[in-house]
Amino acid sequence: MLTDAYGNSLSTKSAVARDAYDLGVRKFLGAEPDVSEAFNQALEADDSFALAHIGLAREMQMRSQTGHVKANLARARELAEGLSDRERSHIDTTGLLLEGKSAAARAAVYEHVEEWPTDVMIAQMCTSVFGLIGFSGLPGREAEQLAYTTRLTRHYGANWWFRAQLAFAQLEVGQLAAAEANIETALEANPNSAHSAHIRAHLYYENQQDSEGLRYLTEWWKDYSPEGTLHNHVSWHVGLWSLEAGDLDRMWQVLDAQIAPEISHGPPLNVLTDASALLFRAELMGVDIPTERWRKISDYAVARFPKTGLAFADVHAAIAHARSGNREALDTIIENARGPAGDLTSTLAMGYKAMEDGSWASAAEFFEDAVRDHARIGGSNAQRDLIDFSLAACLARDGRRQEARTVLKITRPRALDKELVAGL
Ligand SMILES: [Fe+2]
Incomplete structure (x- = not known):
């Protein structure tokens, strides 16, 4: 039986589909461009690969392509029968997220990761400041964010996605030295992850290293495709630091070329x-x-x-x-x-x-x-x-x-x- 890059068994029998799926997951977790292309390649090799439909639906949700979200989710649900418990739970949990049932999705993620902690696309849903904990509205959600992420440590070790998310949870509660060690590990393992570069930028901000942060992010950002889902927000950081440094020309330039609703x-x-x-x-x-x-x-x-x-x-x-x-x-x-x-x-x-x-x-x-x-x-x-x-x-x-x-x-x-x- 084939397994994904995180050791979870997969229903597909196509190694080509599996490899393309792994690439889609990696790119999704790093907010890289061409996530859809990778999941579509997986589906070209095996159209009955339910989790590739789910991966595509997640990316489409990020891009507000509601029709595609619904179609891919519906197809995954049709394919759910006969799949493993993990894959069925993966589809059910993602369905809650995609249908906007956030509290139920959060509870389902907690349950799912108890059983399958390395199912990274599910574990990811409760990480970051825009995740199911971040938007839970609950008092003390930053502490819960850190507790949730920390609990995953023994399952992910030095994995770049995990170290970056742990760093974010830590720096948001002021654990800046620990965050620095983790984000450096993450960037070393995968320098292409926009999330990691973005989290590094937040660390510069919290450390009041603004000119270093602006230099670092500008350098990283110039090679980041505007098709990446975090491009808008990384540009915001560049624009904000430009403003704070008194470089208004640059702020307007970044706003008009990368952020404004008319063009982004x-x-x-x-x-x-x-x-x-x-x-x-x-x-x-x-x-x-x-x-x-x-x-x-x-x-x-x-x-x-x-x-x-x-x-x-x-x-x-x-x-x-x-x-x-x-x-x-x-x-x-x-x-x-x-x-x-x-x-x-x-x-x-x-x-x-x-x-x-x-x-x-x-x-x-x-x-x-x-x-x-x-x-x-x-x-x-x-x-x-x-x-x-x-x-x-x-x-x-x-x-x-x-x-x-x-x-x-x-x-x-x-x-x-x-x-x-x-x-x-
Ligand atoms: Fe940010």
Whole structure:
């Protein structure tokens, strides 16, 4: 019987299909380009290879190709009968994820990895800041992220994907030395993984090594195809560091060529959050942003995220709606915020509305409420700096400059050192 690269037995009898599947998995885990091509090659060699259909469905979900997601999932389910317990559980668990049943999917992943810990495409679902734990909305989700990932250590050893994800979980809770050792191991084993390079960038950010980080990521990024699913977000890091270094020309260039909703082919969640975050961080630093820019992001949010539910998207949409003057869309988010962190979405959206109205004290109150556990909305510390900075900006505009400085001294001293919020 054939096995995959992680030692799991496979139903396919075609070695060609197996090799192409392994390549698809490797590329998916590294956010490399041509993931679909690899899974399609596996299916050309063996059309009844259910897990290759599942792999393709996962990639299509990243790219918001809903029709392809449904078709591939349906085909995998048709093929499930007669497969091993592991493969059937793999299909069932992925089905929950693809159909948006996030809490049930999280529970199913925990159960599945107990039995088959090296089923990497399932184990992966609960890793990273955009995963099922990251977006769980649960208090203490960063600690749970680290606990979950750490529990996998004895099964994955020095594996590059695992070491990178362990590093991310560690650096998000401040274990920077351990994270460095792990991310170096990961990059040595597979320098092509965009996730690993991205996590290395986060480590530079947390260590306040901004110029080194910008140098490192720019060098890595120049060979990264825009077809890779993380291209948009890696570009955001380059744009953000360019902004913080005072290189506005570069920031606009990166935004216009790689991130803006009009041109980016990235996953909609990245397109919305990266574009909105970069513009707002620029405004907080004192850069003038034309309203037209905000309108395009607001329109994109309305088109791609018409229903609330994913707090991380909804909060970034709220910023764009507030700044573009789309009160109707902003009020819709405030009134209909749903999902496991819907309470926080609503609080933050009210904060951005008050900020837009110049009600600085009221806005600061909303942000103060949210900063206690804003990790619940998901995303990385670097991304959620936006909220701390919003609080500081409102306090400063309310004439409470010292209070604003104290907040940032505690949460993000780099913001003071680098003057990332104007008026302090
Ligand atoms: Fe990031």
